[in-house]
Amino acid sequence: xxxxxxxxxxxxxxxxxVAPLTLVLILFFAIPVALVVVVSFFRxxxxxxxxxxxxxxxxxxxxxxxxxWTLYLSTLKFTLIVLVITFVLGxxxxxxxxxxxxxxxxxxxxxxxxxxPFWTSNIIRMISWRPVLGTEGLINSALLKxxxxxxxxxxxxxxxxxxxxxxxxxxTLFMIVPIFNSMARIxxxxxxxxxxxxxxxxxxxxxxxxxxxxxxxxLGALFVVTLVMGDFFVVTVMSGGLSGSATxxxxxxxxxxxYPRAAANAVILLIVVLLIASAIFRLxxxxxxxxx
Amino acid sequence: xxxxxxxxxxxxxxxxxRLVNVTKQFGNSYAVKDIxxxxxxxxxxxxxxxxxxxxxxxxxxxxxxxxxxxxxxxIGNDMVVGKPPxxxxxxxxxxxxxxxxxxxxxxxxxxxxxMRGVGKEERRRRxxxxxxRVQLDHLKDRMxxxxxxxxxxRVALARSLITNPKVLxxxxxxxxxxxxxxxxxxxxxxxxxxxxxxxxxxxxHTQPEAIALADMVxxxxxxxxxxxxxxxxxxxxxxxxxxxxxxxxxNVLTGTVTGGGGPGTxxxxxxxGSHFETMANGEKPKSExxxxxxxxxxxxxxxxxxxxxxxxxxxxxxxxxxxxxxxYVKVTLDVGGQVFVANVSDRDYFAEPVERGDPVVASWKTxxxxxxxxxxxxxxxxxxxxxxx
Numbered sequence: 046x047x048x049x050x051x052x053x054x055x056x057x058x059x060x061x062x063v064a065p066l067t068l069v070l071i072l073f074f075a076i077p078v079a080l081v082v083v084v085s086f087f088r089x090x091x092x093x094x095x096x097x098x099x100x101x102x103x104x105x106x107x108x109x110x111x112x113x114w115t116l117y118l119s120t121l122k123f124t125l126i127v128l129v130i131t132f133v134l135g136x137x138x139x140x141x142x143x144x145x146x147x148x149x150x151x152x153x154x155x156x157x158x159x160x161x162p163f164w165t166s167n168i169i170r171m172i173s174w175r176p177v178l179g180t181e182g183l184i185n186s187a188l189l190k191x192x193x194x195x196x197x198x199x200x201x202x203x204x205x206x207x208x209x210x211x212x213x214x215x216x217t218l219f220m221i222v223p224i225f226n227s228m229a230r231i232x233x234x235x236x237x238x239x240x241x242x243x244x245x246x247x248x249x250x251x252x253x254x255x256x257x258x259x260x261x262x263x264l265g266a267l268f269v270v271t272l273v274m275g276d277f278f279v280v281t282v283m284s285g286g287l288s289g290s291a292t293x294x295x296x297x298x299x300x301x302x303x304y305p306r307a308a309a310n311a312v313i314l315l316i317v318v319l320l321i322a323s324a325i326f327r328l329x330x331x332x333x334x335x336x337x
Numbered sequence: 338x339x340x341x342x343x344x345x346x347x348x349x350x351x352x353x354x355r356l357v358n359v360t361k362q363f364g365n366s367y368a369v370k371d372i373x374x375x376x377x378x379x380x381x382x383x384x385x386x387x388x389x390x391x392x393x394x395x396x397x398x399x400x401x402x403x404x405x406x407x408x409x410x411x412i413g414n415d416m417v418v419g420k421p422p423x424x425x426x427x428x429x430x431x432x433x434x435x436x437x438x439x440x441x442x443x444x445x446x447x448x449x450x451x452m453r454g455v456g457k458e459e460r461r462r463r464x465x466x467x468x469x470r471v472q473l474d475h476l477k478d479r480m481x482x483x484x485x486x487x488x489x490x491r492v493a494l495a496r497s498l499i500t501n502p503k504v505l506x507x508x509x510x511x512x513x514x515x516x517x518x519x520x521x522x523x524x525x526x527x528x529x530x531x532x533x534x535x536x537x538x539x540x541x542h543t544q545p546e547a548i549a550l551a552d553m554v555x556x557x558x559x560x561x562x563x564x565x566x567x568x569x570x571x572x573x574x575x576x577x578x579x580x581x582x583x584x585x586x587x588n589v590l591t592g593t594v595t596g597g598g599g600p601g602t603x604x605x606x607x608x609x610g611s612h613f614e615t616m617a618n619g620e621k622p623k624s625e626x627x628x629x630x631x632x633x634x635x636x637x638x639x640x641x642x643x644x645x646x647x648x649x650x651x652x653x654x655x656x657x658x659x660x661x662x663x664x665y666v667k668v669t670l671d672v673g674g675q676v677f678v679a680n681v682s683d684r685d686y687f688a689e690p691v692e693r694g695d696p697v698v699a700s701w702k703t704x705x706x707x708x709x710x711x712x713x714x715x716x717x718x719x720x721x722x723x724x725x726x
Contacts, residue, residue, distance in 0.1 A: 238435035242500065243423035243448040252448070254440045301401050 078315075085308035091326060095304050103309035115219070117317070118289040121224075123280065124273045127212040131269050132262065135220030139261075140254065144236070156225070156264040159218055166218075171211050171282050178202040178210070203285030211283045216272050220265035227255065227261030265327040267322055274318050292319075351413040352426070352503035352536035353378040354399060359408030363393050368394040370560045372408070376553065381530050381537045384546035386557035386585070392540045393508060395557075399538060400429045400506050412504060415607035432509045434493040436481035440491045443468065443477040449500045450657045467495045487518045490565060498533075505530075507539040511546060523549060526612050545585050548572060556580045578627050587629040588677050602703055604649070608671045612649045615706040627713040634705040635679035637668060639689065640696040640708040651700040652677060658692050 277292035298307035370389035450460035575581035592605030654672035
């Protein structure tokens with residue numbers, strides 16, 4: 046019963062327990078990312094393809110190209126708009142479900158209703174906006190019939206507006222779920238204690254509910270940011286090809302088999318997303334809250 | 338520091354609480370039904386009862402966290418139903434303390450002032466003063482999770498008192514504490530109430546807590562009030578068999594009135610054939626009557642031979658358990674299948690000790706018999722029938 050062998054045996058067990066996940070992460074995450082980083086410094090030669098090298102040309106190309114900046118700015122703009130809208134929607138929907146629906150079964154039922162959009166595929170969800178937003182669509186024809194407008198509104202479809210609508214439609218649930226989760230853990234007597242201390246309904250939300258949901262909001266924001274920043278499909282389809290995103294730059298490069306520049310762009314995008322994520326984590330100590 | 342600002346006017350006015358025909362329904366079930374209760378200004382009132390009896394619902398209705406289905410609640414002269422807690426002049430201390438986990442204890446205490454728009458410096462200073470009162474000012478920057486249960490409770494108390502209430506409502510305030518702290522906090526609550534002179538309403542399911550603290554004990558049973566009186570009356574002269582059993586310290590006996598006994602007394606005959614006497618109070622012959630005798634008024638002696646069949650105020654039984662309590666010994670008897678308890682003073686017990694299995698005779702005096710307002714219906718729906726308090 047000397048401590049040394051038993052500890053080494055215990056640590057061996059620990060390593061064995063961690064091994065499968067580590068292997069999966071190395072194989073499917075670390076190695077691909079490392080490859081992308083390596084390839085981003087390779088040279089691209091027309092007709093030949095990838096040539097191993099160490100060059101900063103891909104990065105210089107990207108940074109000196111105004112399209113890159115436009116695409117990133119447009120992506121950030123969408124991210125910010127969608128973040129604000131999904132947060133407002135997600136917070137109040139979760140608030141309603143947690144604090145206003147007294148019956149648990151009703152709450153679960155309504156929660157399931159929130160997931161209805163996910164019962165169909167991404168593409169169908171987006172395409173289904175066309176008959177609603179299109180020139181001959183539901184909204185336009187209704188407004189025309191009512192005499193509110195005499196020309197169909199063109200900005201409803203194939204515009205920034207329709208992109209935002211699709212994003213909000215697709216991603217609000219990712220905001221609702223984590224906020225719902227952290228709200229559900231709030232002791233209801235805290236709300237009563239706040240009311241007891243003279244807080245108005247709004248005061249309770251601002252001083253008690255909101256600070257205690259910070260984790261959920263941060264996690265939801267993380268989901269939305271990564272989803273919007275990583276998207277090129279929604280923005281392409283819903284804008285009718287008029288808008289692009291940082292990822293559509295990558296997509297274009299891939300179509301020309303310019304893997305090194307696509308890789309460089311991917312690295313830049315990764316860094317931008319990581320910066321945003323670390324900013325979010327700096328605001329809220331998510332890890333501390335998750336182990337709570 | 339010399340010029341502390343004038344306290345808000347909330348403490349002025351009477352903290353008398355009046356409930357008039359108050360009913361609260363959840364769905365189809367009644368949490369409380371047609372309650373009438375007046376709690377005098379400046380008294381320490383304990384709402385006592387088993388869980389689910391509606392005591393917390395009453396407290397929450399007084400606090401304004403629950404709206405009565407019907408009836409009126411007055412604090413002082415104001416009808417308060419529909420008003421927010423702050424306008425009622427009540428403050429509530431929650432069972433789980435409900436401290437805001439994201440705020441330091443100083444900010445927890447200052448929360449009320451913040452809601453009233455008091456400036457940061459001012460509210461921090463006043464919160465610190467309040468923390469000094471509960472001797473926690475040295476921990477002002479801690480988060481609630483870093484405090485012990487007793488310390489958290491003091492913070493909750495400070496947070497309630499900073500609103501300067503006329504009525505302090507306490508929901509099972511001592512239940513989360515260990516025995517030692519519980520006794521200490523009990524004393525502190527009582528002296529705090531004396532010092533502040535405001536009305537305390539304290540919900541508890543623990544009889545000793547209620548007796549030790551309260552000027553007025555309200556014993557509740559499934560949505561109604563069985564008895565509301567001073568602790569002494571509740572303990573010594575319970576109104577119903579339920580109260581007698583719930584408070585403990587009593588034996589409940591039931592018999593049929595057979596006629597007069599000695600001068601000014603009537604005689605009862607129990608189902609098992611034993612006879613009791615009690616002071617006459619206009620009871621009709623042949624009617625059923627339940628009486629209570631305090632456990633510490635019972636004399637025990639070993640049985641030698643049979644007792645006379647016409648013996649009065651005496652039962653014979655077999656000792657089923659003895660429990661040493663320090664100043665007295667609790668002797669539980671099996672009397673024809675019924676439980677009967679005698680609390681014998683340690684001097685008397687050790688003069689003539691009895692053990693499990695010994696046959697004994699329990700007897701008492703007629704003047705120690707107290708008539709109950711209701712006939713005992715026995716065990717049906719009474720979880721406290723055999724409770725050994």
